[in-house]
Amino acid sequence: MLILYSLALCLVLVLGSPWWLFRMATSGKYREGLTERLGFIPQRLRASCGSGPILWIHAVSVGEILAASRLITELTQRLAPSGIRVVVSTTTRTGQNLARDRFGHDQFGSARVFYFPLDFAWAVRRWLRFLHPRLLILLETEFWPRLLVECRHARIPVAVVNARISDRSWPRYRRLAFLWRRLLNSLAAVLAQTPLDAERLQFLGAANVRVAGNLKYDIRTAEPAPIVALLREHLPPATPVLVCGSTLAGEDDLLLSAIPPNIVTILAPRHPERFSQVAQLLRKRGGSFIRRSEWFGSPQPIVPGTVFLLDSIGELASVYALATAAFVGGSLIPAGGHNPLEPAQFGVPIAMGPYYENFRGIVDTLLQRNALRIVTPENLQLALAELLSASPATQAIGARAKEIFATESGAMQKAIDAILALLEAQP
Numbered sequence: 001m002l003i004l005y006s007l008a009l010c011l012v013l014v015l016g017s018p019w020w021l022f023r024m025a026t027s028g029k030y031r032e033g034l035t036e037r038l039g040f041i042p043q044r045l046r047a048s049c050g051s052g053p054i055l056w057i058h059a060v061s062v063g064e065i066l067a068a069s070r071l072i073t074e075l076t077q078r079l080a081p082s083g084i085r086v087v088v089s090t091t092t093r094t095g096q097n098l099a100r101d102r103f104g105h106d107q108f109g110s111a112r113v114f115y116f117p118l119d120f121a122w123a124v125r126r127w128l129r130f131l132h133p134r135l136l137i138l139l140e141t142e143f144w145p146r147l148l149v150e151c152r153h154a155r156i157p158v159a160v161v162n163a164r165i166s167d168r169s170w171p172r173y174r175r176l177a178f179l180w181r182r183l184l185n186s187l188a189a190v191l192a193q194t195p196l197d198a199e200r201l202q203f204l205g206a207a208n209v210r211v212a213g214n215l216k217y218d219i220r221t222a223e224p225a226p227i228v229a230l231l232r233e234h235l236p237p238a239t240p241v242l243v244c245g246s247t248l249a250g251e252d253d254l255l256l257s258a259i260p261p262n263i264v265t266i267l268a269p270r271h272p273e274r275f276s277q278v279a280q281l282l283r284k285r286g287g288s289f290i291r292r293s294e295w296f297g298s299p300q301p302i303v304p305g306t307v308f309l310l311d312s313i314g315e316l317a318s319v320y321a322l323a324t325a326a327f328v329g330g331s332l333i334p335a336g337g338h339n340p341l342e343p344a345q346f347g348v349p350i351a352m353g354p355y356y357e358n359f360r361g362i363v364d365t366l367l368q369r370n371a372l373r374i375v376t377p378e379n380l381q382l383a384l385a386e387l388l389s390a391s392p393a394t395q396a397i398g399a400r401a402k403e404i405f406a407t408e409s410g411a412m413q414k415a416i417d418a419i420l421a422l423l424e425a426q427p
Contacts, residue, residue, distance in 0.1 A: 001179060002149060009119060032093055033115035039123030041130050044111040045087075053084045055423070056133040058116055061095035062313065063339065064139040065102070067162060067215040071412050072103055075419065084423070087131065089116040094272060098314050119144040128154050134426050135188070137419065140164055148183045157188035159422060161415045162215045164193045165200040167357040168336060173204055181205030189418050191411070194361040212418070213411035214362060216341050225318040227292065230299055231266075231308075232322060239264055239304045240324040240388040243348075245316050246270040246338035247329035251353075252278055254332055256285060256307070258381035263388060264302055266319055268310035270329060270338070275311035282307055316342065323348045325387035325394070331355050332377060337363070340372060340401075347402035349387045349394045351375045365408065371400035 036042060057072060059065045065088075076086045088103050090096045090113070099113045117123035124147050136151060136158045143160075151158050165173055173180060184190075184206040191212035192198035198211050235241065240263040244255050247269050259265050269278050275291075282289040289307040292315075302308060310319060320326055326343035330336060331353030339359060340350050344366070351373045356363045366372035375383040387394050 002145060013118075033096065036115040037118050037123065039117050039120075039126035041126065042114065045114060045130075047111075053082075054131045054133040055079065055084055055086045055135050055137070055419070056089065056131055057086060057137045057139070058089045058142055059095065059099070059139040060090060060116075060142060061092040062098050064162075065090065065095050065098050066219055066317065068139055069102060070218055070220065071161070071215060071415055074412065074416055076103075078416070078420065079423075084134065085112065087112040087114070087133075089114050091116050094313050101314065117147075119146040121146055121150065124150045128156065132156070135159060135419065135422055137161055141166075141169070143180070143183065145183055148186075152186055157422060157426070158186075159189040159191075159419065160187060160206075161191050161212075161419075162193055162411070163190050163201060163206075163209075164197045164361075165204075166336065167360065170200060173200070177204050188422055191415055191418060193411075196361070212414040213408065215411045215415065216339055216362065217405060217409040218412035219317070219341065220345070224321060225315040227296065227310075227312070227315050228318045228321060230296070231302075231319070234299050234301050235264060235322065236302060236304050240390065241266065241322050242325055242327065242384065242388060243316075243320055243323040243343065244268065244327045245320065245329055245342065247278075247327075248333060248335050249274065249277075250333045251329050252281055254377050254380060255327060256282075258384055260381075260385050260388060262304040263324075264304060265307045266310055266322070267307055268316045268319070272311075272313060275309070279309055279311070282309065320348055321346045324390055325349050325351065325384065327351045327375075327384070330358075332375075332380075340366060341405055344371070344398075344401035344405045347395075347398040349373070349397040350401060351380075351383055351387060365404060366401060369400050369404055371397055371404055373397070 057068060059068045072086060072088060079086060088099050090099050096115060104113055105111060117127050128150055133156055136156055138160045140162050141164060148158060181204060184204055187207050190201055190206045190209040192201055192209055193214045195211055198209050201209050242259060242263055243266045245268045269275060279291055288303060288305055289309060291309045291311055293311050310316060320343040323343060326348045328338050328340045328350060330338045334355045336358030337352060337356035340352060341362060343350050354374055354376060363372065373383055
């Protein structure tokens with residue numbers, strides 16, 4: 001079955017190669033890190049990670065890097081006396097950029113961030129032979145068959161932190177449960193987000209599963225991005241601010257048509273490749289709009305009625321602190337939604353669309369305490385106007401969200417305890 005899987009993966013790459021090559025040539029999106037994905041070790045790592053014990057943490061993209069940030073920082077500090085180096089891999093370019101910005105070098109001043117290899121034997125084996133980690137930590141559901149098999153052959157324990165199986169992917173996993181049981185039954189530890197996730201993982205044959213909570217409750221914006229202080233200085237006083245975060249194609253138009261007049265809207269598209277598209281949409285609609293990339297160098301006062309396009313990565317979580325109300329994107333269209341805890345930590349009243357299955361546990365907890373509003377395109381305008389009113393009732397929604405954010409934390413410490421125990425158990 002592993003041979004068939006590898007052949008199928010190879011076939012996908014071959015058939016899709018014209019599209020991949022076109023994207024590489026026109027946008028450079030997949031060109032960066034290609035050699036690392038193919039198993040070639042960059043020189044910056046050869047000089048620093050070729051010897052000594054390694055803990056390898058893999059986080060796919062920006063969301064996973066943000067969720068794991070405190071975990072990576074804490075483990076780096078805790079493991080420094082023992083000489084264990086923490087290295088970090090990502091799959092996407094945006095995740096790679098954020099990881100290099102936050103964790104580019106470890107406690108020894110050595111490079112430690114790289115691109116995750118493609119799931120082919122030659123690529124995976126080269127990285128495993130080079131790093132030979134004492135433990136591999138996967139975030140959420142990064143179950144790559146070849147990687148799991150090669151780790152088993154090399155006797156490298158694998159643990160999964162913040163593990164989940166989304167509603168959308170569950171039917172696919174369930175249909176292939178007989179295959180997953182062979183791959184997941186040797187996992188050293190699986191820390192599930194919710195009891196439902198734990199149940200699904202156990203059904204798939206995962207070993208050593210327990211519920212530990214969601215790392216996203218432990219995300220803290222310790223140091224606000226510089227843009228926050230600059231915006232605070234230039235925003236019009238007493239003017240409501242609506243932050244629309246992580247929006248996807250199809251949502252921007254709906255939101256722009258629903259926002260009340262005489263407010264400031266901060267619009268943050270999810271993907272960098274959409275920044276120019278959204279700017280073009282704003283230009284076409286008319287009205288006042290500002291691009292963060294053009295404004296930051298020579299900031300000017302922002303007037304009511306302006307849409308501020310946050311065309312940057314890694315600043316949104318801090319910018320939520322400025323919001324009178326927030327809309328969390330990826331939820332008005334069937335895309336699974338994004339993380340409502342980012343605005344919740346600031347006590348901001350939150351709205352989301354009906355498609356939030358990627359964060360079902362978190363959203364359900366907020367809904368049970370009346371700490372979030374679910375909206376549809378039909379009632380979006382009315383709901384946003386209500387949340388922006390800053391009435392005692394809407395402020396109480398934000399206060400309850402902040403309380404939940406504070407009281408549900410603790411997953412990070414459970415993850416650290418489990419990881420340290422696994423490392424201590426290694427000879």
